[in-house]
Amino acid sequence: MGARSVWALGCMSGTSLDGVDAALIRTDGAQIHEFGRGGYRPYSEAERRVLKAALGRWPGEGLEEALSVVQRAHAELLADFPEAELVGFHGQTLAHEPQGRGTHQLGDGAALAEALGRDVVWDFRSADVALGGEGAPLAPFYHFACAKWMKADRPVAFLNLGGVGNLTWVDPRKSSPEIPGALLAFDTGPANAPINDLVGERLGLDCDRDGALAAQGEVADGALELFLEEGFFRRMPPKSLDRDDFSLMLDLVRELSDADAAATMTAMAAAAVMQGMEHCPSPPERLLVTGGGRHNPVMMAMLAAGIDCPVVPVEAAGLDGDMLEAQAFGFLAVRVAQGWPTSAPATTGVAAPVGGGQVSRVGSLVV
Numbered sequence: 001m002g003a004r005s006v007w008a009l010g011c012m013s014g015t016s017l018d019g020v021d022a023a024l025i026r027t028d029g030a031q032i033h034e035f036g037r038g039g040y041r042p043y044s045e046a047e048r049r050v051l052k053a054a055l056g057r058w059p060g061e062g063l064e065e066a067l068s069v070v071q072r073a074h075a076e077l078l079a080d081f082p083e084a085e086l087v088g089f090h091g092q093t094l095a096h097e098p099q100g101r102g103t104h105q106l107g108d109g110a111a112l113a114e115a116l117g118r119d120v121v122w123d124f125r126s127a128d129v130a131l132g133g134e135g136a137p138l139a140p141f142y143h144f145a146c147a148k149w150m151k152a153d154r155p156v157a158f159l160n161l162g163g164v165g166n167l168t169w170v171d172p173r174k175s176s177p178e179i180p181g182a183l184l185a186f187d188t189g190p191a192n193a194p195i196n197d198l199v200g201e202r203l204g205l206d207c208d209r210d211g212a213l214a215a216q217g218e219v220a221d222g223a224l225e226l227f228l229e230e231g232f233f234r235r236m237p238p239k240s241l242d243r244d245d246f247s248l249m250l251d252l253v254r255e256l257s258d259a260d261a262a263a264t265m266t267a268m269a270a271a272a273v274m275q276g277m278e279h280c281p282s283p284p285e286r287l288l289v290t291g292g293g294r295h296n297p298v299m300m301a302m303l304a305a306g307i308d309c310p311v312v313p314v315e316a317a318g319l320d321g322d323m324l325e326a327q328a329f330g331f332l333a334v335r336v337a338q339g340w341p342t343s344a345p346a347t348t349g350v351a352a353p354v355g356g357g358q359v360s361r362v363g364s365l366v367v
């Protein structure tokens with residue numbers, strides 16, 4: 001493919017199970033040349049129930065209905081983007097045990113390529129896990145490109161507050177042409193997923209919108225301390241999590257009122273990030289927050305109170321925090337098509353830099 005810049009369409013169905021994001025990005029897999037439009041296809045209540053019931057399952061474990069939800073949602077959304085030359089299809093993570101059974105993103109990229117008539121890159125995480133890596137997070141190489149795009153000249157950190165949280169520290173002054181040099185990345189801990197589960201179970205809500213419930217509650221310090229005793233927080237990065245690895249959180253807040261439980265879980269997500277910040281090799285100039293959690297003012301205020309550098313949404317740097325992960329998988333798709341790595345020892349703990357992803361070609365990309 002040389003260093004040609006292509007319009008890639010990245011699509012992400014995240015651990016929050018709210019829907020599929022898609023975003024266009026023009027890139028050669030090293031630099032961001034232009035951002036394009038994005039789109040969103042929410043899952044219906046019934047679809048979300050099907051996906052939730054499929055969580056924790058592996059291929060061959062009765063996933064036909066969930067697969068058809070994922071395929072249909074993506075095909076519908078992606079049909080609105082005829083200008084895409086290449087598609088990066090993350091799929092829906094159902095299970096993630098990098099040191100155990102592997103990692104499982106539901107989705108059939110070959111079928112999607114046929115349905116769309118576009119080349120599709122998919123199954124981004126398996127190769128990394130096969131080489132001893134965590135398989136996640138994979139956005140860090142894209143965060144590095146964002147730091148360059150922003151013309152950052154000092155270390156910055158990116159925090160994604162999705163269902164799970166993940167942090168990337170990047171020094172934009174150091175890099176090689178194909179592998180970003182100075183990076184450290186890892187999952188920080190649970191973020192929105194347990195809060196969604198709490199308010200879903202107790203109040204039938206999708207999420208604690210704008211932190212309205214948490215704002216009325218008191219943080220239960222005892223529960224917060226027990227949470228921080230989890231072994232995950234003593235592990236050195238790189239490290240990653242499955243969506244429900246911290247299901248004990250619901251037990252820790254079971255006796256609390258709705259508002260106190262929401263406040264405590266929000267504080268848990270923020271405290272996990274504060275612990276994570278201690279791993280940064282040097283203090284970042286600022287912490288740029290992406291993902292749905294940046295819309296939660298209670299979570300953002302807790303982070304700002306506990307972190308030494310400014311904590312701001314990525315919009316402060318001209319980026320789009322609702323689309324950044326989808327853009328990341330468009331960017332990574334181009335890297336895979338180039339034969340370039342998508343992860344490295346410092347981002348996933350993989351033995352050597354590796355390019356994940358299967359490529360299902362139907363010939364849309366002129367190389």
Ligand SMILES: Nc1ncnc2c1ncn2[C@@H]1O[C@H](COP(=O)(O)OP(=O)(O)OP(=O)(O)O)[C@@H](O)[C@H]1O
Binds near residue numbers: 016192293297
């Ligand atoms: N206004 C808001 N107030 C509170 N929470 C919000 C708001 N908007 C979004 N969220 C939270 O953000 C979540 C969606 O975040 P996002 O789309 O970044 O997650 P995801 O991509 O599914 O997860 P992951 O990054 O773990 O794969 C919602 O499910 C909700 O919990």
Ligand SMILES: CC(=O)N[C@H]1[C@@H]2OC[C@@H](O2)[C@@H](O)[C@@H]1O[C@H](C)C(=O)O
Binds near residue numbers: 139160187241325
């Ligand atoms: C296994 C998996 O799907 N992990 C997701 C999840 O959601 C956030 C966090 O946990 C991160 O590790 C990853 O997603 C982002 C997009 C990543 O790979 O960078």
